[in-house]
Amino acid sequence: MKLFSLVLFIMFSSFCVSQNDEQEKAIKTITTFFEGFHNQDSVLIKSVVYKAVVMQSISENTNGNLELTTTNFSDFIKQIVAIPKDHTFSEKLLSYSVQIDGNMANVWTPYQFWYNDKLSHCGVNSFQLLKVNQEWEIFYLVDTRSKCQE
Structure with a gap:
């Protein structure tokens, strides 16, 4: 019985370590994305996105109605790169929640902009990731945008 318990413990421990490693790799993909974002580095941003990335935002329009907008990734890159150098911007991620099933991951990140x-x-950002050649890549990003208190 002790041997059986030991085997189960080892199997569970290696699964947890493997799962934690994959979670850290998924988080690293997100941090790399934002490193590129904050440095206005389109090459770095593109290094962690899948070839067919979809970007959407959920917000309220000026009339208070729900609005779902889709942004073309190329336009997003152009907008980020075009921000004047004398303007400062920062998306502060407040936490990470990672869920993984095989070759798919979700990273949920509350933020302040x-x-x-x-x-x-x-x-909140919700990143959907796909594992390609042992690396996590962002294939879908949806965020919510609302007024917040300081």
Whole structure:
């Protein structure tokens, strides 16, 4: 019985370590994305996205109605690179929640977005990742955007 318990413990421990390693790799993909974002580095951003990435946002329009908008990835890159150097912007991720099943992962990240040192909006990013050649790549990103308190 002790041997059986030991074998189960070893199998469970290796699964947990493997799962934690994959979670850390998924988080690294997100941190690399934001490193590129904050440095306006399109090459770095593109290094962690899948060839057919979809980007959407959920917010309220000026009339208070729900709005789902889709952003073309190439346009997103152009917008980020075009931000004047004398403007500051930062998306501060508050935490990470990672779920993985085989070659798919979800990384949920509540955030605050700061522009020129003022809190612009808050929300949550939901990144969907696909494992390609042992690396996690972002294939879908949806975020929520709302007013928030400092």
